Amino acid sequence: MPRLGPVTREPRRPTRPPTQKTPVFSAAKLEKEKKVKNILDFASDLRMRLSEDLVSNLRTKDGALLDLVSDLKRYIKPLPLSTTSAASKKAEFDILGTDLWNLATQLKRSWDGWNYEASKDDTTVDGSRSNPIFEALTCHIRVFSFLLIDTGCMPQVEKELNDPSRFLRLVGISIKSGRTCLLCSELELALVSLERAAACLQVLHDVEKVSGGSSSRENLDPEDKLLLGRYSAEYYGLRIMLAWRQDRLDIAEHMYAELQQSTESPAASLTPPSAEALADMFHTIGRSLLHNRTFSPAIEWLTRARDTLLSQPVERLSITASELKLAVLHDLVKAFLAECSADSKDKAENTLAMIEREHGGKLAWMLLKLDMLKLQEGRDIADRYYEVLLRIIESVILTENIFRMIIHRWHELKTLSPILAQRALDDLLDLRLYATDNTDRIERIVVMRVWVSMSSPEVNESVTAFHTFLESVLRNVKGPFSAQAAHAAQMLIWKKIESCFSGGAYRECKDWCQSAGHHLFSQTGDLNRSTVLRKLMICEIKCKQFKEAKDVYQAMPQSGRDALTTQYLLYKIAIQEGNSEIAAECLDKICRQSHKDKTLLFACVADAQETGEKSQAIHALHKVLEKYDYKSPGGVHLPALLRCTIRLISGEIFDDLKKNSILLEDLCYTYESAFSHVEKQRKSAGDDKAGTFTLDELEWFAKSSYNAAVKLCSHIDPNFLSRLLDSCVEFIDGHIKASNSVKSDFGVRKLHATYLAASAHLVLARGEDDIELSKKHYLSVRDYSSSYYQLFAADTEPLNISAEMQKDLIFKQFHLLKFSLEACLYLSDWTTIDTLFSLALKLPQSRQTGQDDWTAQWQTLGDLTLHLQAQAANQGVDITTRTKFLKYLQAIMNRLRQSPSSVTARQHIARWLRCMFQAAQSIDQEMAVKVLEQAGVLAREWSVAKGDSEGRMEGKERDKPVFPQEEMEWLVATSFNWAVDAYCGGDNGACQKWGEAALGLADALASSGEGGKRLLKEVQERYKKLRWTQEDEMVE
Structure with a gap:
């Protein structure tokens, strides 16, 4: 490819600002x-x-x-x-x-x-x-x-x-x-x-390794x-642990499989520390699974931990690796044993043999051996178990944990053979503990030794052999056991004592009591020592050896001698020997110490009756009364017990009516306790039942309390009398509720009891200095009075009572009405006044009750009415209520005027008129004028009556005016003075009204004698000095 030539940079042309993508990238x-x-x-x-x-x-x-x-x-x-x-x-x-x-x-x-x-x-x-x-x-x-x-x-x-x-x-x-x-x-x-x-x-x-073709490059x-x-x-390993910590055992298994596939030899790739760490992880997982009782996975992981450790040369492992290996094998054996299959038992034996080869003298192997023996069967298992346990006792260092482990294994041996378990404890004491002077451990083992001897029928150790063992222990220790250990041992021996005693083996029981009182157990305190000696004392009494029983009593600590049960045992001895002085002293101590449980007091009564000591029986029954707590022991009928107690105390009181208040308090308390139990029984059984107190029982308690109150009413404090009567009324009411009917004698008895109770509470209220207590008694007065009214109104017809009794009951009701009015006064209760006066005014006329008595009753009621009106005025009661009192007083005067009145009654009426005149002046002047008019009418009326009956009046009554002159003169003077005050105040109408009222009264008084005439003349002369300047004006 031809090489590219250099590229020239073109001149930069002006461009727009960069797009928005660059800022986004930069941000x-x-x-x-x-x-x-x-x-x-x-x-x-x-x-x-x-x-x-x-x-x-x-x-x-x-x-x-x-x-x-x-x-x-x-x-x-x-x-x-x-x-x-x-x-x-x-x-x-x-x-x-x-x-x-x-x-x-x-x-x-x-x-x-x-x-x-x-x-x-x-x-x-x-x-x-x-x-x-x-x-x-x-x-x-x-x-x-x-x-x-x-x-x-x-x-x-x-x-x-x-x-x-x-x-x-x-x-x-x-x-x-x-x-x-x-x-x-x-x-x-x-x-x-x-x-x-x-x-x-x-x-x-x-x-x-980078694979390439058929070869690989390192x-x-x-x-x-x-x-x-x-x-x-x-x-x-860490991924396995993480998965286990996440509760994903499936992932842990997957990671273990990955571990096996990660290298050709995982064990060889681990260093000894890494292998120990990995084995520790596996052991942790396996031990946790074993703890959760998932045995198969636990065996699998523990086996992996074992194999991981076994894959490393022993000389390259650390010191802790040996302990880890032992722990892994130990847990593995436990897992095999827990799986309880034939194959797992064989594997457990093989693993245990491995431990024995490497750690045959170590404690872990011996413990696993004991676990293996527990699962095996055979006659010699207990002997083999004992031999291994004895080897442990002889070889180990007795740390606290090891000691506890031995105790645990001993309990397993005890289930196999109590006799070998007892022997193992003797070996532990003789071989190891006596030499250490470890008193705490010795005490624990001795207590266990006592336990296995006392509780295992297979051991059946004699008293002599047991006493020899205690002597051996005493020779190897420095002194008596601690209080805790001694108390535990004594409790175990006590079970043996109780077993012998309940079986009637009193002589053997005496021997065990002496073992329980061994010097080794002297630190248990006086209480436990006294308990053991008391049992020994009982055995001596059962064997009729009273002198030996008294010797045991003398050996007892003072606190034990003063104990309630000990005094009862001494009481039995004194009764048997006829020593009444010691018997009385014991009975007094028993009574003082008895608070709730009176069983021993009843036992004293029974023992005294068995021996014929009637006086002691009476004394014991008296002590029962002093401490009775409303509960009847089993086998005792509570009403019968209370009746016996009441008869006993009543007899003592009636023999000498000047008895101190303690017996009276006991009598009242007994009646109150009886009724409290009646109420409790009635509520639990229903309102129509009386529980253990039948109708006859209730009738007996009602009559008994009533008779006691009547006989003692004039000799005892009103407080006791009121309590007796309260109980009487409660028993009568309980009888009425239980029978749904009223007997005639019960109705009359309740009327009399109610009247006496109200009277007693009234006396207490008047004599009480504490205002709150006084009010409480007044409330009782009012409640009893109200009960009397209701019962009298409802029951007088069906009771078929005589006229004389009817008269007496009416008098009592009149008295209770006055008591209720007095209670209302001190309780400031002005709302029930109308009801009480209505009841009083509805009472029968004098022809049924007797003239003289009737007059006296109305006179006291009138005086009480005036007192109520005065107190109402002092307390700021409203005018309406105060006016009612004057109206009620007017009604009372009308009652007295309806029958021939004595001079005393007329004097009361005259005084009432004066008081009414004073009270009405501040309430209602029209009423005050009417009072003056009524006084004038009575003065003329009684003057005529005097002339008619003058021949029948004798002595001083003939010389006395019918209407008291001083009362009339006061009324005349007061009314005329009010006329003068009105004149001076310019109130001509009031002046004329009061002046004419004064002249009318003076005129009525003129017929009574020369004094009245002089008063009339003086009033007329003074009245003439006042004259009117005009038709409605009067001037002087």
């Missing part, structure tokens, strides 16, 4: 350069930061570590860069990557060193543990630095592809990076590193080829 190029610059700047900054004391700056700042990890993830993502974008910066990428890789290694060492120093200064710091965040940081730095190196070493021209050194370097770094990522559980980063390793390995394999040195083979094996 993309600038973007790539910017990306390269950002990565290099970040790498340079990271190198500078790592060069400083980063460990001391970041070891307490997890937030800073996390930020740095986030930055690294962002810059790792675009790496490695293409050759075109980083062509001019390849050397810089390589240098920065290399520096960062080395700094990451130094950083890890510095961190580990700081952790170690910190753990020496602070025992709470674990120097072997790393910070997971810091581990992630070092992992990301290594991947980032590898990718930088990868970018820097990426071949740019074709001839660089034939340079294997740079690819070998990249493969080595990528494998290290991937291994670090796997150790840090950064699986995605590990995959990135291993993918780059795979790419480089592919290039190296392509470079290794392009790698022998050393490079060995290195390539090693890297390939390590790469596939």
